[in-house]
Amino acid sequence: MTKFIFEEAMILFNRGKKIQAAQLFQDCLDKNPTDKVAKIYLERCQISNS
Numbered sequence: 001m002t003k004f005i006f007e008e009a010m011i012l013f014n015r016g017k018k019i020q021a022a023q024l025f026q027d028c029l030d031k032n033p034t035d036k037v038a039k040i041y042l043e044r045c046q047i048s049n050s
Helices: 003-014 016-032 037-048
Strands: none
Touching: 003 016, 003 037, 016 037
16 A cells, blocks of 8 residues: 555655655555554654754
8 A cells, every 4th residue: 555655765765865755654654554664764764864
């Protein structure tokens, strides 16, 4: 269900676009709150931007 969103988020993350990636990782978590990998990457985005 969130595979496409997650893949797009990973592309952005790997390109250094952490703010945009974080939004998509959050979308994944909104749709699937138990997605541990999306949560980890969202945290990485937030750490990178602080």
